[in-house]
Amino acid sequence: MPTFRAPVQDTLFVLNDVLGYERYSNLAGFSDASPDVLEAILAEGAKLAENVMHPLNRVGDMEGCVRNDDGSVTTPKGFKEAFDQYREGGWMGLAVPVEHGGQGLPYTVHSAVGEYMSAANMALMMYPGLTQGAMAAILVHGSDEQKATWLPKMVEGAWTGTMNLTEPHCGTDLGLLRSKAVPNGDGSYRISGQKIFISAGEHDMSDNIIHLVLARIEGAPEGVKGISLFIVPKFKLDASGNPGARNAVSCGSIEEKMGIHGNSTCVMNYDEAEGFLIGEANGGLKAMFTMMNEARLGVGLQGLAVSEIAYQNAVAYAKDRIQGRSLTGPKAPDKKADPIIVHPDIRRKLMTMKAFNEAGRALVLWTAINSDVAHRSEDGAERQAADDHMGLMTPVVKGVLTDKGFEHAVMAQQVFGGHGYIEEHGMSQFVRDARIAMIYEGANGVQALDLVGRKLGLNGGRAVQAFFKEVGEFCEANRGDEQMAPYTKALKKGLNDLQAATMWLVQNGMANPDNAGAASTDYMHLFGLVALGYMWGRMAKTAQDKLATGANGSADFYETKLVTGRYFMERVMPETSAHLARLSTGSATMMALAAEAF
Numbered sequence: 001m002p003t004f005r006a007p008v009q010d011t012l013f014v015l016n017d018v019l020g021y022e023r024y025s026n027l028a029g030f031s032d033a034s035p036d037v038l039e040a041i042l043a044e045g046a047k048l049a050e051n052v053m054h055p056l057n058r059v060g061d062m063e064g065c066v067r068n069d070d071g072s073v074t075t076p077k078g079f080k081e082a083f084d085q086y087r088e089g090g091w092m093g094l095a096v097p098v099e100h101g102g103q104g105l106p107y108t109v110h111s112a113v114g115e116y117m118s119a120a121n122m123a124l125m126m127y128p129g130l131t132q133g134a135m136a137a138i139l140v141h142g143s144d145e146q147k148a149t150w151l152p153k154m155v156e157g158a159w160t161g162t163m164n165l166t167e168p169h170c171g172t173d174l175g176l177l178r179s180k181a182v183p184n185g186d187g188s189y190r191i192s193g194q195k196i197f198i199s200a201g202e203h204d205m206s207d208n209i210i211h212l213v214l215a216r217i218e219g220a221p222e223g224v225k226g227i228s229l230f231i232v233p234k235f236k237l238d239a240s241g242n243p244g245a246r247n248a249v250s251c252g253s254i255e256e257k258m259g260i261h262g263n264s265t266c267v268m269n270y271d272e273a274e275g276f277l278i279g280e281a282n283g284g285l286k287a288m289f290t291m292m293n294e295a296r297l298g299v300g301l302q303g304l305a306v307s308e309i310a311y312q313n314a315v316a317y318a319k320d321r322i323q324g325r326s327l328t329g330p331k332a333p334d335k336k337a338d339p340i341i342v343h344p345d346i347r348r349k350l351m352t353m354k355a356f357n358e359a360g361r362a363l364v365l366w367t368a369i370n371s372d373v374a375h376r377s378e379d380g381a382e383r384q385a386a387d388d389h390m391g392l393m394t395p396v397v398k399g400v401l402t403d404k405g406f407e408h409a410v411m412a413q414q415v416f417g418g419h420g421y422i423e424e425h426g427m428s429q430f431v432r433d434a435r436i437a438m439i440y441e442g443a444n445g446v447q448a449l450d451l452v453g454r455k456l457g458l459n460g461g462r463a464v465q466a467f468f469k470e471v472g473e474f475c476e477a478n479r480g481d482e483q484m485a486p487y488t489k490a491l492k493k494g495l496n497d498l499q500a501a502t503m504w505l506v507q508n509g510m511a512n513p514d515n516a517g518a519a520s521t522d523y524m525h526l527f528g529l530v531a532l533g534y535m536w537g538r539m540a541k542t543a544q545d546k547l548a549t550g551a552n553g554s555a556d557f558y559e560t561k562l563v564t565g566r567y568f569m570e571r572v573m574p575e576t577s578a579h580l581a582r583l584s585t586g587s588a589t590m591m592a593l594a595a596e597a598f
């Protein structure tokens with residue numbers, strides 16, 4: 001059976017020591033989560049994740065969700081009670097503004113705890129996760145009346161939310177969507193159409209489900225310019241605002257799928273259901289992006305979370321399983337064989353996962369802090385810089401962390417040999433669960449296109465130039481420091497590769513857009529390596545400073561950081577060269593064959 005320990009010490013190191021969490025105490029909500037309160041919240045979140053969410057992870061995988069004949073859906077045993085504990089603990093509204101019933105604490109804290117929860121039980125955490133995306137859209141685009149009507153119960157967790165974008169013929173290309181909205185003349189609309197793959201579309205965990213649905217108002221333009229976003233509750237509200245009559249929305253079936261069995265993935269049928277426009281007519285895409293951006297960071301976090309729990313279990317197994325002898329002589333002479341952790345190839349896997357997880361955590365938390373600055377700072381220039389960072393990093397966090405999350409789930413499974421392939425050890429669940437994160441919220445190929453096609457050129461390349469400048473200045477500032485050389489030299493080489501790739505795109509992508517498309521996935525991963533490498537540079541610098549000024553009994557922790565960071569620079573960072581070499585070959589060969597030749 002898999003086990004899980006929330007990496008609280010590591011989170012605190014990143015937040016307090018590397019990112020200087022206390023520097024942000026002037027932002028709204030941060031003073032209510034001072035470092036000691038932060039530590040207490042993380043400890044509480046860890047307990048809930050380890051003791052309540054995690055024990056249900058296998059249960060959810062094995063039982064799955066069941067659609068009953070009346071269209072209701074029963075979630076796995078224990079899910080509702082665990083969700084009740086989550087909402088009663090106030091976790092749902094942790095970062096929601098106080099005026100809407102939340103606690104107004106930093107989104108950064110929400111993200112830190114979110115990693116523990118998703119690692120412990122990804123499928124269960126999708127119910128509150130989708131609700132948070134829906135709440136974000138209502139918060140930003142809803143009228144005051146809509147906020148007052150829908151948010152308090154969602155913040156409480158009494159009602160949950162969903163995102164309804166996908167239709168059978170329309171996934172990535174939302175301009176094709178057909179769901180229809182007809183005005184009733186009283187401000188409401190009748191929504192008709194079919195949505196598929198809707199996570200948490202129907203279940204038994206809340207009193208009402210607030211669907212956010214993309215549809216086209218009768219007579220609206222074709223394509224993405226004609227789509228609008230609607231609030232469609234499962235139960236209409238009565239005069240006192242409580243769930244009353246059933247709305248004409250129902251779950252037609254649930255999908256049999258590869259993983260996240262504990263989450264109900266529904267076909268949703270809308271048959272003239274009552275809905276309310278949110279934001280402007282034909283402005284659905286903008287409102288949808290608010291949901292998607294929030295959700296994309298959440299999905300990136302899922303990639304990291306599964307990589308972390310898979311890694312932890314691989315470490316435990318590698319220390320316990322004895323097979324063969326160390327190449328340099330027995331390490332456990334009292335036993336018939338050595339534990340497999342002595343073998344370099346097992347170490348390669350464990351170190352690769354460890355080095356990625358720790359940098360990935362730092363990247364997520366750095367981005368989360370930027371989200372808080374972008375939303376809460378009173379300084380316009382600071383807000384803009386943080387918003388630039390968020391826009392640039394969102395596809396990187398989503399695309400890179402989920403591609404690697406799956407790769408590492410497989411790597412951790414490999415540490416178990418054949419025992420990883422059978423269900424008993426739970427490793428195959430991590431592989432199956434991690435796989436979806438590469439697909440939903442925009443498949444990773446589309447994240448790469450978003451980075452290359454939209455984010456790079458935005459505002460004359462302002463965001464990417466700021467990132468290059470920051471990483472370049474870090475390398476320069478530490479150039480004379482011999483101890484930092486193993487980190488800064490590799491990082492500078494990676495940055496040079498990234499800048500060369502960016503220049504190649506500027507010169508070749510405009511003239512032939514297929515060049516940009518052909519380069520995009522390599523570019524996204526090259527970008528991710530430099531971002532993760534920068535995180536290692538900063539973590540190494542912090543660890544060295546701590547060791548130099550007295551480590552307070554934590555010398556082992558900092559020494560381990562330095563070794564792990566060196567591994568990343570020696571063994572992972574060099575991949576930037578391969579990405580650059582690949583993408584600079586352009587699209588000619590890739591696109592040369594006619595479709596019939598395949």
Ligand SMILES: Cc1cc2nc3c(=O)[nH]c(=O)nc-3n(C[C@H](O)[C@H](O)[C@H](O)COP(=O)(O)OP(=O)(O)OC[C@H]3O[C@@H](n4cnc5c(N)ncnc54)[C@H](O)[C@@H]3O)c2cc1C
Pocket residue numbers: 163164165166170171172173196197198199200257265436439440441442443444445446449
């Ligand atoms: C378990 C699960 C849960 C989901 N939950 C939700 C949910 O809650 N709400 C919701 O609305 N949807 C949900 N989805 C749908 C999901 O977001 C879509 O599956 C995803 O966006 C991709 O759409 P598609 O499956 O139609 O693939 P397609 O759009 O058909 O894409 C197929 C492939 O082509 C690539 N591709 C498409 N267009 C381009 C292009 N222009 N350039 C380059 N490559 C391209 C894609 O990257 C992909 O690899 C869920 C899906 C699953 C499986």
